[in-house]
Amino acid sequence: MDDLFAPSDVSWTPVSPKLAAVRRLTAGISAGLVGIVLLIVLGMTVGWLYGVLALVVAAAGFVWAWVLIGRNQRSWKYAEREDELLVSHGIMFRELVVVPYGRMQFVDVAAGPLERAYGIATVELHTATPATDAKIPGLHPDEAGRLRDRLSALGQAQAWGL
Template identity: 85%
Template sequence: MDDLFAPSDVSWTPVSPKLAAVRRVTAAIVFGLMTIVGLVSFGLMMGWLYGVLWLVVMGIGFAWTWVLIGRNQRSWKYAEREDELLVSHGIMFRQLVVVPYGRMQFVDVAAGPLERAFGIATVELHTATPATDAKIPGLHPDEASRLRDRLSALGQAQAWGL
């Protein structure tokens, strides 16, 4: 069953562990805001006991999210074949996207403020069919640039044959 989502005949490249750090900082901000709003709301309307209960629930939720983010980051990987790019990710719900180079229309590189602060970027491939679009988050900027240039060149070269 593992060969269905991660063929063994290719050399897989994992994404940077910094991806987990970016997602954990984002989760900390979201959980922090939710905790503050909940504490104020429950504390004012229902009493301090419900505020403490909310704090416990948010702590457990954040701890669970912390673990899941690490597992998800470790599941992201990609491989370059002669005619196609493979992107695999997911633990419980696995996904393997195979994008033929000749079907690519354009390649995006994006990095938000947190991603730039941690030194990572996301490469996104666009095809005519949105279902076959693929993205690879958590790449070092040099690798993202190299991959963008290589995929663009391969896409252009193989599109001539269509």
Template identity: 85%
Template sequence: MDDLFAPSDVSWTPVSPKLAAVRRVSAAIMFGVLAVAGLLLLGMLLDWLYGVLAVVLVLLAYLWAWVLIGRNQRSWKYAEREDELLVSHGIMFRQLVVVPYGRMQFVDVAAGPLERSFGIATVELHTATPATDAKIPGLHPDEASRLRDRLSALGQAQAWGL
């Protein structure tokens, strides 16, 4: 079954571990806002003990998210073949996207403020069919630039043959 989502005839490249750090910081911000809101709302409406209980529950949820974020980051990988790009990710719900170079319409590189501060970027491939679009988060900016240029060149070269 593993060969279905990760063919062994290719050399897989993992994404940066900094992706987990970015996602953990983002989750900390979200869970922090949720904890403060729970503390204030429940504390003012019911009792401060319920507010503290809400904070403890949010903290436990964040700790669980911390573990899941790390596992998810380690599941992301990509491989370049002669005619296509493979992107695989997921632990519980695994996914393998195979994008033929000739079907690519354009390649995006994006980096939000948190990603830029951690030194990573995301490469996104767009095709005519949204189901075959692929995204590779957590790439070093140099690798994202190299991949963007390579995929654009291969896409243009192979599109001429259609």
């Protein structure tokens, strides 16, 4: 079954561990804000015990998210074949997207403020069919640029009548 989502005949490239750090920081900020708001609102309306309980629940949710984010980051990988790009990710719900180079219409590279601060970027491939669009988060900017240029060149060279 593993070979269905991660063929062994290719060399897989994992994404940067910095992706987990960015996502954990975002989850920590979100959980902290939700916990503080719930603490104040519940504390002032129904009692401080309920506010503290809500804060503990928010902290437990953050701990759970910490574990899941690490597992998710380790599941992301991509491989370049002669005619197609493979992107695989997911632990419980696994997904493998195969994008033929000739079907690519354009390639995006994006990086938000936290991603730029941590030195990572996301490459997104677009095709005529949204179901075959793929993205690869957590790439070093040099690798994202190299991948963007290579995919664009291969897409143009192998265009299938688009």
